[in-house]
Amino acid sequence: MPSKSASCRRNDRNLRLTPKMYKLYILPWHGNSDGGLGPLMIEGTMPDTGALSARRIVIRASSALLAFERLALMGLMYLLTALILVNVVTRYSHFPIYWIDESAVYCVVWLTFIGASAMTRLRLDFAVTMLTERLSPQHQKIAKVISTGLVVVFGVALIVTCVLWMDPIGLARAGFDGRKLAAETFNFLYTEHTQTLNWPTWVLYLTLPIFAVSMTIHGLANLLEDLELVPRTPLRGFQLSELDGVN
Template identity: 55%
Template sequence: MSSAEEPSSRCGWAEKITGLSQAILRSEKFLAGIFITVLLALILVNVVTRFAKVPIYWIDEASIFAMIWLGFIGASVMTRLRIDFAVTLLSDHLPPKWVARLRALATAMSLAFAIGFLVMCWVWMDPAGIASHGFDAQGYAAETFNFLYTEKTQTLEWPTWIVNLILPIFAVTLIVHCAANLLEDLGIARKREQVSLTTAEGAA
């Protein structure tokens, strides 16, 4: 492969990663809207039923789960849009070149965290282990003392592993978003989506 072809090839796979990140971002925005609507509806029904002295107890738990999923989805969106919280005490006093390097370093650290978080989810949820037991939750729990697949929520009685699926999902989306951000910071891929704090405040 010639040197002239190598940069285009490198940018090609980088653009695929940023494109995947954008597709995930659009899905996350749509899901966030759904969860916000569901959460508001649950809270409204909860207020009305409690005022009427006929409370529906499972609504409290459903609201908590909706808020948890919304929080993780929102955190993933904020990471890609670069509107998450940041301490700029050091970067405010650095030249632009070093600010870019510091941003890339911070993004790389976030990517490392996301990968570590995914590994933790894999060890905790142990999909290979539960599959090796023929998806027998009781047998798996008896041997490994991992009761994730036998526990259920208190009022809704949903399997807790379904509720906890947001954790590995968040880890995967965070990896993709951090990888896309890092490729943009390093100049390997063109910047597709970036919202500064000033822009966000102006839109508000």
């Protein structure tokens, strides 16, 4: 009669592990001597580790980015409120500060793009449902995946446009000299300044590439959830009801 250790070695030889398959053997050590259950084998599949880690990276990056956007939105809202109050007080005091109006305008611009990026992840972007609401649930799911995929495509296209517009490679070749780049390519982005703040305009225009990258990350996270490749991630810090989501 073969011993238990010999039985284990024999079963171990039959065990073949692959990246997508595992086999688990459970031996009845407490079985009766006159008989009992044989070895129990369980087979299943394991998810691809590389794909799972990539999905996890996208979801974590989107969550971290959303948390940062929440803080940025609160800070910009406080700043905008303070600028408007100071502007009102100084105008009534007949000592207006000339650069506050322009500061408030650019503050609203940054608020708009950062808020639009956060709304993408929160699924608060607007959607026309006159067609999709007449489809079956399965077709509605397909339409939602297509819509989310188009958001990712738009984000990638915007990234490419910002790279072509801001031309970081050309700026590096010009020795980071904006005037030299303007003379060679007629791109005056790095030579212009704002009217009252006298800030370089490219610094304020950075909101466009930042928005493009953040929207793309949020769109990828939404697409993974719509494809059911990852579970829905609870969004912390935002008190949303079922009626708040438009899309």
